Amino acid sequence: xxxxxxxxxxxxxxxxxxxxxxxxxxxxxxxxxxxxxxxxxxxxxxxxxxxxxxxxxxxxxxxxxxxxxxxxxxxxxxxxxxxxxxxxxxxxxxxxxxxxxxxxxxxxxxxxxxxxxxxxxxxxxxxxxxxxxxxxxxxxxxxxxxxxxxxxxxxxxxxxxxxxxxxxxxxxxxxxxxxxxxxxxxxxxxxxxxxxxxxxxxxxxxxxxxxxxxxxxxxxxxxxxxxxxxxxxxxxxxxxxxxxxxxxxxxxxxxxxxxxxxxxxxxxxxxxxxxxxxxxxxxxxxxxxxxxxxxxxxxxxxxxxxx
Numbered sequence: 073x074x075x076x077x078x079x080x081x082x083x084x085x086x087x088x089x090x091x092x093x094x095x096x097x098x099x100x101x102x103x104x105x106x107x108x109x110x111x112x113x114x115x116x117x118x119x120x121x122x123x124x125x126x127x128x129x130x131x132x133x134x135x136x137x138x139x140x141x142x143x144x145x146x147x148x149x150x151x152x153x154x155x156x157x158x159x160x161x162x163x164x165x166x167x168x169x170x171x172x173x174x175x176x177x178x179x180x181x182x183x184x185x186x187x188x189x190x191x192x193x194x195x196x197x198x199x200x201x202x203x204x205x206x207x208x209x210x211x212x213x214x215x216x217x218x219x220x221x222x223x224x225x226x227x228x229x230x231x232x233x234x235x236x237x238x239x240x241x242x243x244x245x246x247x248x249x250x251x252x253x254x255x256x257x258x259x260x261x262x263x264x265x266x267x268x269x270x271x272x273x274x275x276x277x278x279x280x281x282x283x284x285x286x287x288x289x290x291x292x293x294x295x296x297x298x299x300x301x302x303x304x305x306x307x308x309x310x311x312x313x314x315x316x317x318x319x320x321x322x323x324x325x326x327x328x329x330x331x332x333x334x335x336x337x338x339x340x341x342x343x344x345x346x347x348x349x350x351x352x353x354x355x356x357x358x359x360x361x362x363x364x365x366x367x368x369x370x371x372x373x374x375x376x377x378x379x
Contacts, residue, residue, distance in 0.1 A: 089194070090373055091144040091327055091363025092132045098369045099128055109159045112148035113170045122177060129181040131370040133193070137185060139377045142192040144325075144361055145182055147174040150200035150239065153224050168227045171197070175231035197228030197236035197259075199250055206242045206274025214289060217249020218256075225253040225261075235260035239327075240301050242266060242274035244285035251290045262324065264298035269333045271302075271310020279307075280314035283322050296324030296358070301365045303332040303339070304348030311355040325361025326352055330368050339367045346375035 096112055099105040103124045108114060115121030129145055136143035149171050151157070157167045175195060182193040199221055203210050212220060221238070228236050236259055238250035247263035254261030265273055265282055273282055283297050299307050307328060314320060326349050331339025340348065345368065353359050364372045 087142055087360060089142040089144055089325070089361045090132070090136050090139070090377060091325070091361055092129065092146060093364035093368040093370065093373055094329070094366045095128060095146060095148055096150070097366050099124060102369055103127060109151060109156055111151035111156060111160050113152045113162075113174060114160055115148065116170055116173045116177065125177055126181045126184065129178065130184070132373060133182055133185060133191065135370065135374055135377060136193070137191050141377065142194065143182070144194045144196050144363070145178050146196050146198040146237070146239075147171070147178050147228065147233065149174045149198045149224070149228070153200060153202065153221065155202055156200070164223065167224065171224055171227035172231040175228060175233045179232070194234045195232070197225070197231075197233035199224055199228070199236055199238045201238075201240050201242060201246060203242075204240075211243060211275075212246055212249065214245045214248035214252065217246040218252040219249075221246075221250050222253040222256065225250065225259070226257045229254070229257040229259040233259065235262065235295065237262040237264055237298070239264040239298075240266040241282075244273075244277065244282040244289075247282070247286050248289045251286065251294050255290070255293055260295050261293070262296050262298060263294055264300045264325075264327065266301040267299065267306055267310045268302070269306055271306050271308070271313065278314050279310055279323070280317040280319040283319040287319075287322070294322075297322050298325040298327060298359075298361065299323065300327040301329060303329050304345070304352060305332060307352060308348075308355070311352065315355055320356045321358050323356035323359050325359050325363070326356075327361075327363045327365045328368075329366040330364070330372060331366070342371040342375035345372050346379045349376060350379045
């Protein structure tokens with residue numbers, strides 16, 4: 073097993089950093105891929121699929137090298153957990169293989185450049201939620217979430233991911249479970265919450281309240297927290313209600329959508345999107361990892377680099 077340095081991870085988390093964009097939407101819209109159940113990890117199973125994944129990552133690597141900025145690249149493993157894996161025919165062994173292969177592919181993609189410009193790349197093992205919608209009867213306790221996510225976290229750690237992030241979390245309990253699984257696997261971990269149009273998590277809590285709950289349950293073990301899969305205006309609404317709360321200082325990044333929830337189409341143009349994301353740093357001053365989620369691609373991340 074790879075042994076990871078939490079202090080090094082925390083130091084990297086304090087440096088202005090770009091991330092990639094919305095991998096699933098970009099694979100569909102830019103690269104013409106079909107993703108059953110929105111599962112990008114299925115592309116690892118074919119030569120053409122792996123080529124599409126490399127082509128997805130390539131321009132982000134080039135942009136970071138051009139700008140001289142660190143880069144976080146997520147593995148294509150948002151769906152590579154037991155329930156979603158079963159929907160696309162992936163059993164336990166196949167999921168372990170997919171998570172390991174994903175780390176290897178992203179690392180190779182980050183190193184596949186025709187120049188010698190040094191580039192600091194963080195390979196982030198992406199751990200998605202068990203459920204997309206918040207249904208109270210389906211929610212897990214923190215203990216159940218730890219058991220559920222431990223296999224994927226362990227596979228990503230053993231494959232050499234630099235850290236893992238629980239993304240699109242709808243409540244604190246599932247995030248706590250991933251943090252504990254990461255502690256057991258000895259890999260740095262972050263948690264990224266998703267909010268609705270009202271700026272709140274699925275259980276009605278604010279981002280600040282969810283951070284406080286996660287930190288209290290884990291002795292602040294996460295290197296930090298993010299918000300993803302929401303429009304900048306929706307995140308602004310939610311964070312403004314907690315303006316000045318010390319928990320907002322634990323936010324280390326934003327990976328947001330180009331369109332508001334429920335809206336169809338391309339959403340905000342890159343410059344507008346970037347301005348909205350950048351403005352959020354007035355509410356979360358330690359947010360340094362800036363990137364995209366649904367509906368965003370290289371132009372949006374380039375616009376972020378420019379602001």
